[in-house]
Amino acid sequence: MAQNPASDLVDVSSLSYEQARDELVSVVTELEQGSSTLERSLALWERGEALAARCEEWLLGAKERLEKARRAQADA
Template structure:
């Protein structure tokens, strides 16, 4: 299994950059099977990291746009779709 411990510390920008690189390599089709599996596993970890960071950012935006009682302050929450 790919070493994915370091993924937990990557910034969103670095994780998405590496994920895009993995996608390009896999789409190219010139990576040996065993290496393909390894980098695919890392890609999955990177995807999860990006999703985690996006959820955290969404929560921060929601918190900013509501008052202490949880009422909207006039700005809509971030739409993830």
């Protein structure tokens, strides 16, 4: 992530689950290295929170779809 600051400009809401997950892994890796400035660490933390929320949004949506499919199958 540090190599591509433009990735910070991508709107989290436009990311697929896989894109958000992969970027979140990069954010966590950079934070774990502990070599960033405080300002960069805070920006990474905020980005990570947004990415985690996006992943959760995708997972909840998938869960709802599965539940609907199961109900439809049970009603059939």
